[in-house]
Amino acid sequence: MRFLHRTTSAVPEKEKYFVAKPHELMWWKYKKHKLAVVALSVIVLMYLLAALAEPLAPYNPEVRHLRHLYAPPQGIHFWYDGSYHLWPAVCKLKFQIDPETLREIYYEDPSEFYSVRLFHRGERYRMWGLFETDIHVLGTDSGGTIFLFGTDGMGRDLLSRIIYGSRVSLSIGFIGVFMSFLLGIILGGISGYFGGVPDLIIQRIIEVLRSIPSIPLWMGLSAALPMTWSPLKVYFGITLILSFLGWTGTARAVRGKLLALREEDFAMAAYLAGASNARIIRKHLLPSFLSHIIVSITLHIPGMILGETALSYLGLGLRPPIISWGVLLKECQNIQDVAFHPWLLLPVLFLMFIILSFNFMGDGLRDAADPYASRVA
Amino acid sequence: MISYIIRRILYMIPTLIIISMVSFFIIQLPPGDYLTTKIAQLEAQDELVNRDLIDALREEYGLDKPLYVQYAKWMWNVLQGDFGYSWEWNKPVVDVIGEQILLTAVVSLASLLLVYLIAIPIGIYSATHQYSAGDHALTFLGFLGLTTPNFLLAIVLLYAGYAFFDKSFIGLFSPEFENAPWSFAKVLDMLTHMWIPVIVISVSSVAGYIRVMRANLLDELKKQYVVTARAKGLSERRLLLKYPVRMAINPMISGLSVLLPHLVSGATITAVVLSLPTTGPMLLGALRSQDVYLSGAFILLLSTLTVISTLLSDLLLAWVDPRIRFE
Numbered sequence: 131m132r133f134l135h136r137t138t139s140a141v142p143e144k145e146k147y148f149v150a151k152p153h154e155l156m157w158w159k160y161k162k163h164k165l166a167v168v169a170l171s172v173i174v175l176m177y178l179l180a181a182l183a184e185p186l187a188p189y190n191p192e193v194r195h196l197r198h199l200y201a202p203p204q205g206i207h208f209w210y211d212g213s214y215h216l217w218p219a220v221c222k223l224k225f226q227i228d229p230e231t232l233r234e235i236y237y238e239d240p241s242e243f244y245s246v247r248l249f250h251r252g253e254r255y256r257m258w259g260l261f262e263t264d265i266h267v268l269g270t271d272s273g274g275t276i277f278l279f280g281t282d283g284m285g286r287d288l289l290s291r292i293i294y295g296s297r298v299s300l301s302i303g304f305i306g307v308f309m310s311f312l313l314g315i316i317l318g319g320i321s322g323y324f325g326g327v328p329d330l331i332i333q334r335i336i337e338v339l340r341s342i343p344s345i346p347l348w349m350g351l352s353a354a355l356p357m358t359w360s361p362l363k364v365y366f367g368i369t370l371i372l373s374f375l376g377w378t379g380t381a382r383a384v385r386g387k388l389l390a391l392r393e394e395d396f397a398m399a400a401y402l403a404g405a406s407n408a409r410i411i412r413k414h415l416l417p418s419f420l421s422h423i424i425v426s427i428t429l430h431i432p433g434m435i436l437g438e439t440a441l442s443y444l445g446l447g448l449r450p451p452i453i454s455w456g457v458l459l460k461e462c463q464n465i466q467d468v469a470f471h472p473w474l475l476l477p478v479l480f481l482m483f484i485i486l487s488f489n490f491m492g493d494g495l496r497d498a499a500d501p502y503a504s505r506v507a
Numbered sequence: 508m509i510s511y512i513i514r515r516i517l518y519m520i521p522t523l524i525i526i527s528m529v530s531f532f533i534i535q536l537p538p539g540d541y542l543t544t545k546i547a548q549l550e551a552q553d554e555l556v557n558r559d560l561i562d563a564l565r566e567e568y569g570l571d572k573p574l575y576v577q578y579a580k581w582m583w584n585v586l587q588g589d590f591g592y593s594w595e596w597n598k599p600v601v602d603v604i605g606e607q608i609l610l611t612a613v614v615s616l617a618s619l620l621l622v623y624l625i626a627i628p629i630g631i632y633s634a635t636h637q638y639s640a641g642d643h644a645l646t647f648l649g650f651l652g653l654t655t656p657n658f659l660l661a662i663v664l665l666y667a668g669y670a671f672f673d674k675s676f677i678g679l680f681s682p683e684f685e686n687a688p689w690s691f692a693k694v695l696d697m698l699t700h701m702w703i704p705v706i707v708i709s710v711s712s713v714a715g716y717i718r719v720m721r722a723n724l725l726d727e728l729k730k731q732y733v734v735t736a737r738a739k740g741l742s743e744r745r746l747l748l749k750y751p752v753r754m755a756i757n758p759m760i761s762g763l764s765v766l767l768p769h770l771v772s773g774a775t776i777t778a779v780v781l782s783l784p785t786t787g788p789m790l791l792g793a794l795r796s797q798d799v800y801l802s803g804a805f806i807l808l809l810s811t812l813t814v815i816s817t818l819l820s821d822l823l824l825a826w827v828d829p830r831i832r833f834e
Contacts, residue, residue: 335523342806342813343775346771478663
C-alpha cells in the first residue's frame with residue numbers, strides 16, 4: 131500500500147511534464163532563471179509606473195516651483211520634532227544665497243516639517259483624459275514640498291518628470307520593435323521561404339544596413355525632421371527612424387529559422403498533403419519559431435530605448451514639451467552644471483535598470499524559448 | 508583563396524553604391540533646394556552673397572536638374588575626391604574632415620583592439636571556471652558594462668572626474684597641442700588622453716563579447732573531441748588553447764562586421780559628450796546647421812570605412828578558419 135502510494139505521487143509529476151502545453155513548459159523553464167523573474171517584475175513595475183503616471187507623480191511635470199530652482203533631493207525623516215516617529219515627514223526646504231558664488235544653497239529646516247501623505251489631494255489632473263481627479267499617491271500638506279529627486283533648473287519636480295518621461299521612453303521601444311518586427315517577419319519570410327533572387331536582394335539590403343554605423347545614420351535622418359512638426363509627429367518620426375535599422379536582425383532570424391524548418395519532415399508532409407505555401411508558413415512553420423523571434427525582438431527593445439535617449443540627448447530627437455528620459459538627460463550636457471546638481475543624472479539609473487532588466491528577461495526567454503531542447507525528465 | 512577575395516571585393520560594390528544612395532538621400536532630406544535656403548539666410552543677415560560662387564556651385568551640382576542627375580554628379584565628384592563645399596566652414600568638405608575621419612578611425616580601431624584583448628581572456632576564464640565566484644563577478648560586471656550605454660558612461664565619468672578628481676576628461680589633446688602641427692610629442696600626448704574615450708567606447712562591446720566567448724567556449728568544451736584529447740593525456744592548457752579556443756574565436760571574428768559599425772557609432776556619440784576632435788561633434792554641428800555636404804560626406808565615409816574593414820575581417824576569417832575556403 132505504501133509502495134503504491136509512492137508511485138502515484140511520482141507519476142503525476144512526470145505526467146504533468148508530458149501533458150504540459152508548450153507555454154506551460156516555457157513558463158516552468160523561465161521560472162528557473164531567477165534573475166529573469168526579477169527582471170520581469172521590474173519591467174512590469176516600470177510599465178505600471180508609466181501607465182499610472184498621473185496619480186503616481188507627486189506633481190504636474192510642467193509646473194514650475196519658482197522658489198525651488200535646482201533644489202536638491204529631499205530626505206524622508208523619521209526623526210523630527212525632537213523625537214522618533216513612526217510616520218515619516220519631510221522638512222521645509224529653505225535657501226540662502228552664497229555670498230561668494232551667488233548660488234542658492236538649499237538646506238532642510240528641521241524645525242518646520244510636514245508629514246508625508248499617502249493618497250493625498252493635490253493638483254488636479256485628468257486621468258487618461260477620461261475623468262478629473264486630484265488624488266496623488268504621494269504628497270504632503272500645502273506649504274511643504276516633497277521633491278524626493280530634487281528639481282531641475284526650472285523648478286520642476288524631477289521624480290514626476292522621470293515618471294512621465296517613462297511613458298515616451300518605454301513605449302518608443304515597443305512601437306519601434308513592433309514595426310521592425312512586422313518588416314522583419316515579412317521580408318525575412320519571403321527571403322527564407324522562397325529563396326532565389328528575392329533572398330539575394332533582401333540579404334544584400336540587410337548586409338548594407340548592418341554595415342552602416344547606426345548613430346550617425348540616425349542622427350542624419352532625425353536632423354531632417356522638420357522643426358515645425360507637432361510633438362506627436364516627431365515621436366512617430368523618431369520611432370520610424372529607429373526601426374529603419376532595427377528590422378534587419380529579426381529578418382535574419384526569421385530567414386534562418388525558415389530555412390532550417392522548411393526541410394523538416396512535418397513541412398514536407400504538409401506540402402505533400404496539398405497545403406498552400408501561406409498555410410504551411412502560418413500553421414506549421416510560424417508557431418515553431420515564433421518564440422525565437424519574440425526573444426530576438428525583446429533583445430532589440432533596449433537598443434531602441436537607448437537610441438531615443440541618445441538622439442534626444444544630442445538634441446536631434448524628441449524636444450520639449452515632450453518629456454522623455456533622453457530629454458531629461460539633455461540638461462546634463464553642461465558637466466559643470468551636473469557637478470553642482472548631480473541629481474540631474476538620476477534618469478540614468480532608471481535607464482540602466484530597465485535595460486538591465488530587458489537583457490535578463492531576454493536571457494531567460496532565450497532559455498525558455500525552446501522548451502523541448504533539453505529534457506529535464 | 509584569390510577567387511574568394513575577388514568575389515568579396517565585387518560583393519562590396521553594390522553595398523557601397525547603396526551606402527552612397529543613403530548618404531545622398533540624407534543630403535536631399537532638408538526641404539527645398541539647399542542653396543536657395545542658404546542664400547535667403549545670408550540675405551536675411553545682410554551678408555554679402557557671393558553670387559558667382561553660388562552660380563558656380565549650382566552649375567556644379569546640377570541643382571536645377573532631376574535627382575538622378577544630381578546624384579550622378581555628386582557621385583562623380585566624390586569619386587574624384589571632391590565631397591562638395593561646406594558652408595559652415597567656407598571650405599571644401601575634404602579640407603574640413605580629413606583629420607577628423609583619421610582620428611575617428613584611430614580611436615575606433617584602438618577600441619576594437621581593446622575589445623578583443625579584454626574579452627577573449629576573460630571569456631576563456633569565465634567558461635573554464637563556470638559558476639565560480641570569479642565567473643559570477645565577471646558576468647555581473649559584464650552585464651553592467653553591457654547596460655551602461657557608452658554616452659551615459661561618458662557623462663558619469665565626466666561628472667566623476669569633475670566632482671571627485673577635479674580633473675577634466677574632455678578632449679584628445681592637452682591644450683598646448685590642440686592646434687599644434689603633428690609631431691611625435693603630439694602623438695604621445697594623444698595616447699595619454701586616448702585611453703578614456705577608448706575604454707568608454709569599448710566597454711559595452713567588451714561585455715557583449717565576454718558573453719559570446721564564454722557561450723561559444725562552453726559549447727565547444729562539451730564536444731567529443733575535447734574528451735578524446737583529454738583522454739589521450741593532452742595537458743589541460745594546451746588542450747584548451749589549441750582546439751576549443753580556436754573554434755570559439757571564429758564567431759567572434761565574423762562578428763566583426765557587426766562590432767565595427769557599433770564601435771564607430773559609439774565613438775560618434777561619445778565624441779560629442781567628451782568633445783573629442785573626431786567626427787562626432789562636427790557631424791552634429793553639420794546636421795544642426797544643415798551643412799548637408801559635410802554631413803553627407805561624414806556618413807558616406809564612416810560607412811565606407813566600416814564596409815572596407817568588414818571585408819578585411821572576412822578575409823581574416825578565411826585565413827583563420829580553413830573551412831571557409833570550401834564555400
